[in-house]
Amino acid sequence: MSGVATGNAAPVTVTVIGAGPTGLTAAVELARRGATVRIFEKRDGPSGLSRAVGITPGSLSLLAPCGAGPAIGAEAIRFSGMTMHNGAEPVLSIPLNFDDRSSLHALPQNRTEEHLIEALRRYGVEVEYFRCLSNLHIRADHVEANFGDHIKVESRFLIGADGVHSRVRATLGIHFEGRDLPGHWSIADVISASWPHPDRFSGYLLPHGHVAVVVPMAPQRYRVISSQREALAALPVTLVADKVIRESEFVIQVRQAESYGKGPVFLAGDAAHAHSPVGGRGMNLGIADACDLAERIMQGTQDGYEAARRPEGQHAIQVSERARRMMQSTGAAKAAFLAAVAVIDHTPAAQRAVVHQLLAG
Ligand SMILES: Cc1cc2nc3c(=O)[nH]c(=O)nc-3n(C[C@H](O)[C@H](O)[C@H](O)COP(=O)(O)OP(=O)(O)OC[C@H]3O[C@@H](n4cnc5c(N)ncnc54)[C@H](O)[C@@H]3O)c2cc1C
Structure with missing residues (x-):
């Protein structure tokens, strides 16, 4: 692979593993900034599944420069508000449209991914499907990624955006600290x-x-x-x-990788953190990881990625777990x-604070 040069004149070539929202965002943002990117996905085509639904205002603005943000915003439903019930009885009603930071959009995850794939295509990059990373090796000046016995790809950096069961994380021997919550949730x-x-x-x-x-x-x-x-x-x-x-x-897994990478290999999205869907932060956190990492790689400041993003992941896990424990x-x-909920129901300032905290990032 060849690519534009960083400060020390080395070409910027990046291999991205996983074409979920995190990997697609990383690939789009790197390509937009002039890197040479290849993105590999073990599935045989785009996913038809929708896990994440909620898209925060932060994600829409991060995805604006590549064009995916406006496209997602145009197709998505904009929530007018949320109502909490105790049993069937409404106990809290909060608007979700009182300012830009309170706007939450809903779109099935596969549609969000389609918009990212279209953006990627505009920069001349196609997802390479049916390619499952089997192993990787960190060499002196590049990373070697192996897909089975016969396909070997070399690049200066590699991003593991391969989800909670990350092969990249396992290959690096990075522990995914945390626990599985008891019981099964349903959808x-x-x-x-x-x-x-x-x-x-x-x-x-x-x-x-x-x-x-x-x-x-x-x-x-x-x-x-x-x-x-x-x-x-x-x-x-x-x-x-x-x-x-x-x-x-x-x-539900509540976990975080003990480190966000090793040398020129980085973890992002669910490969780096997992938490309950309460608060709907998972995909949005992965998009923010990917944008930060892409910018850092292009600026040559990638060594600061872990210090910048791991605390954000930790914070999102804490907020999501606090909200889940309260709800449960x-x-x-x-x-x-319920007493606190009754106060919030009558206090617009408290409603704004709750919404801003839930949707931050
Ligand atoms: C029920 C449910 C509801 C949710 N709701 C929300 C919500 O409303 N809002 C929100 O923000 N988040 C939500 N989430 C979380 C969200 O779905 C995830 O955080 C998000 O999909 C993570 O994106 P990712 O790209 O990091 O990982 P993934 O989406 O898991 O993508 C990883 C990709 O890597 C590929 N891959 C894996 N291993 C390899 C390999 N060895 N080689 C090549 N490719 C590989 C996989 O096939 C996959 O396509 C929800 C999750 C669940 C389960």
Whole structure:
């Protein structure tokens, strides 16, 4: 690979492993700044799955220069607000459109990825599918990535954006510190013409510390998530599903890589951190990692990446875990949470502070 030169005149060539939102963003931002990039994905084509839905204002502005931000904003649903319920009873209603920092957009993750792939194509780069990284070696002046026995790619830097089960992280021997939360959460993506909140996030606090949420993803399409095993059955209100597109279960990992890379190899996105979907920060954090890393690589300041991004990851994990624990509280802790919620419900300044904290980054 050849590429533009950094301060010390070496060509900037980068191999990106993984074409999820993090890897795609890294590739787009590097290509936009003149690097020579190759991006490899083990799947045989673009993903049809949508995990992340919520896109923060920070992500939209980070993705504005490459054109993906405006395209995502134009297609996505803009949330008008969120309503929290205790059982079926509304206890907190917060607007999500009172200023630019409070605007949350919703779009299925595969559509966000499509916009990033289109942006990448504008810089002349195509995702190389059906290429599974098997091993890598850090040499004196380059990184060697191996895809099976016969394909070897050399570049100056390598970015592991290969998700929670990162092969890059394992190959470097970097520990993914943390734990899996007990129990299985469930997810159902449905079509419903009659759900009455097409642009509102609805959360439900259930008995025994369980929760359920309904999130609009696209017109008449909703994501239901619950800490119980059957998301739709867990809802304390009726959602008439005209069609169930997908149902699955997942275990929540709360983990962070003990370091964000080694020499010219870096970890970004879920390869570096994982937490619950409460707060919807995962994909957005990965996009921010990728933008920071791309800029640093092009400026020759990549050694500062870990110091800049690991604390951000730690903070996002803490915020998400605090919110999850509050939502899953029981007994006296739940009573205290509901009392705080009642105050916030009547205090616009507190509502703004909650929203700004949840959507920061
Ligand atoms: C139910 C659920 C809801 C969520 N909701 C939200 C939300 O609303 N907002 C939000 O911000 N986040 C949300 N998230 C989290 C979000 O989906 C992830 O944080 C995000 O997908 C991480 O992106 P990534 O690119 O880092 O990793 P991934 O999306 O996992 O992409 C990694 C890619 O690497 C590829 N890969 C893996 N190994 C190799 C290899 N050896 N060689 C080549 N390729 C490889 C994989 O095939 C994959 O395509 C949610 C997650 C879940 C489970």
